[in-house]
Amino acid sequence: xxxxxxxxxxxxxxxxxxxxIKCEQNLGHDTMYWYKQDSKKFLKxxxxxxxxxxxxxxxxxxxxxxxxxxKAHLNLHINSLELGDSAVYFCASSQDVGLGxxxxxxxxxxSRLTVL
Amino acid sequence: GQQLNQSPQSMFIQEGEDVSMNCTSSxxxxxxxxxxxxxxxxxxxxxxxxxxxxLTSNGRLTAQFGITxxxxxxxxxxxxxxxxxxxxxAGPWGGNTPLVFGKGTRLSVIA
Numbered sequence: 001x002x003x004x005x006x007x008x009x010x011x012x013x014x015x016x017x018x019x020x021i022k023c024e025q026n027l028g029h030d031t032m033y034w035y036k037q038d039s040k041k042f043l044k045x046x047x048x049x050x051x052x053x054x055x056x057x058x059x060x061x062x063x064x065x066x067x068x069x070x071k072a073h074l075n076l077h078i079n080s081l082e083l084g085d086s087a088v089y090f091c092a093s094s095q096d097v098g099l100g101x102x103x104x105x106x107x108x109x110x111s112r113l114t115v116l
Numbered sequence: 117g118q119q120l121n122q123s124p125q126s127m128f129i130q131e132g133e134d135v136s137m138n139c140t141s142s143x144x145x146x147x148x149x150x151x152x153x154x155x156x157x158x159x160x161x162x163x164x165x166x167x168x169x170x171l172t173s174n175g176r177l178t179a180q181f182g183i184t185x186x187x188x189x190x191x192x193x194x195x196x197x198x199x200x201x202x203x204x205x206a207g208p209w210g211g212n213t214p215l216v217f218g219k220g221t222r223l224s225v226i227a
Contacts, residue, residue, distance in 0.1 A: 004158075033214055041202055043159070043217040056214055090158050104149075105215060107158025 006091045006108035021076045021111045023091030032074035035090040081115045088112045122218035137221040138189040139205030148188035149206040
C-alpha cells in the first residue's frame with residue numbers, strides 16, 4: 001500500500017482551464033501539505049493542513065485552493081491555469097504540525113502539471 | 117525570505133569516491149534534515165539531526181549539525197551508482213512551521 005498517493009501523475013492542459021490534483025495518505029497523520037517543485041528543482045511550501053484546518057498559506061495566488069474533506073485527503077484545485085503553473089506538485093504528510101517526533105515528511109510521487 | 121544555501125549545486129564523481137555537501141542558513145535552526153530525491157519520485161528522509169554538534173550515521177551516510185546551529189553537512193562514503201539523485205537539506209523556519217528546503221545538490225556517479 002502506498003503511504004501517500006497522488007493522482008494524476010501527469011497532467012497536460014491548456015491555459016485558462018481548471019484542474020484538480022488529489023492526494024490521500026493512509027498513515028493516520030494529522031498534517032498534510034502541498035509543495036511545488038519548479039524546473040530548477042526548488043521545493044516550496046504552498047499549503048499546510050492540520051486536522052482539516054488550513055494553518056499555513058504561503059504567498060500563493062488565490063487561484064490555488066486546497067480542499068480537505070477529511071484528514072486523510074488534501075486535494076489541490078487550480079483555477080484559470082497559467083503557463084507559470086507548470087511544475088511538479090508534491091503532496092506530503094507528517095504526524096504532527098511541522099515536524100512531529102522525527103521531522104519526517106512522507107512525500108507522494110508528485111504530479112507533473114504542464115500548461116500549454 | 118527563508119533561505120537555506122546548499123553547496124555545491126551539482127557534483128560529478130567516480131564510483132567509490134567520497135562525497136561531501138553542506139547547507140548554511142543566516143538564522144539558527146533547531147533541526148536539520150537531509151532528504152534524497154530519486155528521479156521521478158518524492159524526497160525521502162535520510163537523516164534527522166536535533167542537537168547542535170550531533171553527528172549521526174545511516175549506513176554510508178554521515179551528517180552533522182553545526183555547533184552554531186546555522187549549518188550542517190552530509191557525507192557519503194564509497195559512492196555507488198544508486199546514490200545518484202538530488203540531496204536536499206531542510207529545516208523548520210520556526211515553531212510549528214512546515215519544512216523549508218535548500219535548493220538541492222545534484223549528485224551524478226560515474227561507474
